[in-house]
Amino acid sequence: MNRTAIIVRLSPWLFTIGLLIVWEASVHIFKIPVFFLPPPTAVAQAFVEFAGPLARNSWITLETTLIGFALAVGFGLLLGLLVGWSRTIYAGLYPLMIGFNAIPKVAVVPILVLWFGIGFIPAVLTAFLISFFPIVVNVATGLATIEPELEDVLKALGASKLDIMRKVGIPRTLPYFFGSLKVAITLAFVGSVISESVASNYGIGNLMLQAQAQFQVPLIFAGLVVLAIEGIAMYAVMAILERRMTGWAQRSGFAQS
Amino acid sequence: MSAFVALDNVTHAYGGAGGTLAVDGLSIAVEAGEFAAVVGPSGCGKSTLMKLATGLQFPRTGAVTVAGAAVNAPVKIAGMAFQAPTLLPWRTTAENLLLPLEIVQPYRGQMRRRKAEFRERAERLLASVGLAGQGAKFPWELSGGMQQRASLCRALIHEPQLLMLDEPFAALDAFTREELWCVIRDLHAARKITVILVTHDLREAVFLADRVFVMSARPGRVVAEKRIELPRPRDLEVTFIPQFQDIVHELRGHIIKARQ
Numbered sequence: 402m403n404r405t406a407i408i409v410r411l412s413p414w415l416f417t418i419g420l421l422i423v424w425e426a427s428v429h430i431f432k433i434p435v436f437f438l439p440p441p442t443a444v445a446q447a448f449v450e451f452a453g454p455l456a457r458n459s460w461i462t463l464e465t466t467l468i469g470f471a472l473a474v475g476f477g478l479l480l481g482l483l484v485g486w487s488r489t490i491y492a493g494l495y496p497l498m499i500g501f502n503a504i505p506k507v508a509v510v511p512i513l514v515l516w517f518g519i520g521f522i523p524a525v526l527t528a529f530l531i532s533f534f535p536i537v538v539n540v541a542t543g544l545a546t547i548e549p550e551l552e553d554v555l556k557a558l559g560a561s562k563l564d565i566m567r568k569v570g571i572p573r574t575l576p577y578f579f580g581s582l583k584v585a586i587t588l589a590f591v592g593s594v595i596s597e598s599v600a601s602n603y604g605i606g607n608l609m610l611q612a613q614a615q616f617q618v619p620l621i622f623a624g625l626v627v628l629a630i631e632g633i634a635m636y637a638v639m640a641i642l643e644r645r646m647t648g649w650a651q652r653s654g655f656a657q658s
Numbered sequence: 659m660s661a662f663v664a665l666d667n668v669t670h671a672y673g674g675a676g677g678t679l680a681v682d683g684l685s686i687a688v689e690a691g692e693f694a695a696v697v698g699p700s701g702c703g704k705s706t707l708m709k710l711a712t713g714l715q716f717p718r719t720g721a722v723t724v725a726g727a728a729v730n731a732p733v734k735i736a737g738m739a740f741q742a743p744t745l746l747p748w749r750t751t752a753e754n755l756l757l758p759l760e761i762v763q764p765y766r767g768q769m770r771r772r773k774a775e776f777r778e779r780a781e782r783l784l785a786s787v788g789l790a791g792q793g794a795k796f797p798w799e800l801s802g803g804m805q806q807r808a809s810l811c812r813a814l815i816h817e818p819q820l821l822m823l824d825e826p827f828a829a830l831d832a833f834t835r836e837e838l839w840c841v842i843r844d845l846h847a848a849r850k851i852t853v854i855l856v857t858h859d860l861r862e863a864v865f866l867a868d869r870v871f872v873m874s875a876r877p878g879r880v881v882a883e884k885r886i887e888l889p890r891p892r893d894l895e896v897t898f899i900p901q902f903q904d905i906v907h908e909l910r911g912h913i914i915k916a917r918q
């Protein structure tokens with residue numbers, strides 16, 4: 402490994418540590434009060450002090466997010482295949498989906514609460530609703546962009562639509578699908594935290610809301626950090642999955658350079 | 659004798675009733691085992707002709723028959739290759755070759771049982787176009803010319819009666835192209851299949867074909883037809899003899915007229 406390679410490896414850590422140092426220093430230099438912007442050391446203290454509640458609630462948030470995400474994957478994949486399969490279904494559903502996607506999901510939470518009461522289920526459903534759209538769009542795009550020549554080659558062999566879907570459509574859609582998972586998992590966190598903070602007694606979203614009510618600002622930031630860590634971890638899982646499943650699609654050196 | 663592939667006074671337009679005509683009054687008849695070449699100005703409907711002949715498009719008026727039957731669905735007996743190799747990047751080259759066998763009966767039903775045999779057949783076919791031992795590589799690990807060879811193999815693996823080639827060599831350098839001419843020439847000679855080749859290269863058409871059809875500008879139809887009497891088997895040297903040059907010149911004249 403040469404010098405640049407080592408620096409590239411270390412750079413995420415260096416940048417993170419750099420940010421923390423700048424943050425800590427600014428708080429002290431500009432004498433920013435703790436209840437306005439707590440320094441990293443105070444946040445770290447909150448981590449130790451509230452380790453129990455943080456661990457419990459972050460687990461709940463993770464669980465909620467993952468269940469919502471799993472629903473989104475299943476449903477998104479199915480709907481994407483349907484939309485990609487038939488022009489009629491595409492034409493019929495597309496405006497509906499655009500309209501649905503345009504609705505801010507926080508506005509849907511009250512309805513979910515009306516139907517399911519506050520707590521776990523609305524949070525799961527919000528995570529699901531907010532994250533399925535990119536999956537549908539990506540799967541449908543993958544199917545819609547099959548090279549017409551390739552389709553011709555197969556049709557001239559007597560391939561049915563299902564054959565073309567199985568041999569070409571689905572494999573070539575996988576990179577789009579796995580790419581969309583990275584976006585979807587991040588959105589799923591947004592969904593579950595939104596719902597937790599407006600309509601739940603559990604989860605990091607709720608914990609942050611309570612911390613705010615009690616003016617425990619370092620704890621709010623600790624909550625944010627937990628969310629960031631969970632988000633990064635899940636994103637990494639999706640990225641690894643993507644690379645494992647669709648190595649053939651990642652040939653370009655563009656992103657590596 | 660009746661033709662193996664026949665388009666009779668065919669008219670076709672893309673995009674419904676309002677679409678401009680792509681071909682109009684197009685008639686062409688290719689006999690079984692014949693090597694036909696189609697040349698003509700860009701956009702005149704050569705690719706359309708290929709699609710009509712294979713049942714990928716249906717004419718607005720006129721009749722298309724292949725192997726004695728009217729075409730009202732994709733024909734199922736054709737192997738096709740285009741200017742772009744269109745190999746599947748997630749399959750190795752050998753697996754790409756097996757694709758037609760996974761679709762065409764009776765091979766499809768025998769896939770599991772005869773897999774090893776089919777693989778061997780793929781390797782043999784690759785070897786016959788100078789790609790011996792490259793089957794395990796992915797298409798993107800091959801050069802453009804090698805991919806095009808593999809694409810030809812894919813068009814041939816199920817031993818089709820009809821081979822449709824739409825400018826398959828257009829993207830290749832002159833030497834690779836001439837090499838592949840010989841590959842196609844030998845395949846045609848060995849298997850006695852019917853070949854329809856669309857090309858912009860008149861030398862290619864004259865070297866390979868038994869008959870060359872010249873199409874008019876859009877909407878396309880056949881305006882001239884030239885039987886190439888050069889004896890077979892033809893060697894690349896034949897492209898330098900005066901008789902060959904004369905035929906190329908004559909066809910050039912037809913195309914220039916067709917463009918106007």
Ligand SMILES: Nc1ncnc2c1ncn2[C@@H]1O[C@H](COP(=O)(O)OP(=O)(O)OP(=O)(O)O)[C@@H](O)[C@H]1O
Binds near residue numbers: 672673705707
């Ligand atoms: N899918 C399509 N939709 C609409 N119009 C099309 C389509 N394919 C071809 N056309 C039109 O039909 C005409 C004939 O096209 P075609 O592809 O058959 O030409 P070509 O002779 O193969 O041209 P080239 O030599 O450039 O490949 C063109 O004018 C083109 O604009």
Ligand SMILES: [Mg+2]
Binds near residue numbers: 704705706824
């Ligand atoms: Mg064309």
